[in-house]
Amino acid sequence: MNLKLNGISLKKNTQNKLWWIKLTITILLTNILFFILFSSPESKEKNLKYPLGWVEFQVKADLLTPFQKGKKIILLNRSAQIFISGVLEESSLDPEGRTTVLVKDEDGNHLIKFEGWEIIPDLKNFTLAKKNSGVNYEIRY
Numbered sequence: 001m002n003l004k005l006n007g008i009s010l011k012k013n014t015q016n017k018l019w020w021i022k023l024t025i026t027i028l029l030t031n032i033l034f035f036i037l038f039s040s041p042e043s044k045e046k047n048l049k050y051p052l053g054w055v056e057f058q059v060k061a062d063l064l065t066p067f068q069k070g071k072k073i074i075l076l077n078r079s080a081q082i083f084i085s086g087v088l089e090e091s092s093l094d095p096e097g098r099t100t101v102l103v104k105d106e107d108g109n110h111l112i113k114f115e116g117w118e119i120i121p122d123l124k125n126f127t128l129a130k131k132n133s134g135v136n137y138e139i140r141y
Contacts, residue, residue, distance in 0.1 A: 058098045061117035067091045073124035
């Protein structure tokens with residue numbers, strides 16, 4: 001009689017354990033499924049949006065090239081004789097004419113110091129003409 005009772009109790013415990021295992025597996029699988037379905041892909045893009053060592057600036061500049069997001073550009077300041085490589089991000093429609101660009105972190109301070117920037121397309125061998133130092137005159141006879 002003892003064996004019969006033990007067999008019955010073991011059978012119930014086995015069914016109960018299987019039910020809990022199935023429930024746990026089902027909950028885990030549904031959580032994984034919902035995570036895949038409802039996790040936003042924007043969070044992955046935000047991490048990859050800016051390359052390491054680059055910053056985003058809004059610059060009041062004349063756009064002298066057609067706007068294309070992700071286009072390589074050169075920010076040119078003729079009065080300070082400075083040019084900075086960057087990437088176009090956004091062109092806003094505000095009346096001030098600000099354009100969002102990505103530049104290297106070390107070049108960002110030039111954008112704050114100086115005004116009067118121009119945005120030109122990226123040119124391979126772009127250089128600025130050197131200013132002549134000293135007295136520059138011509139004598140005619």
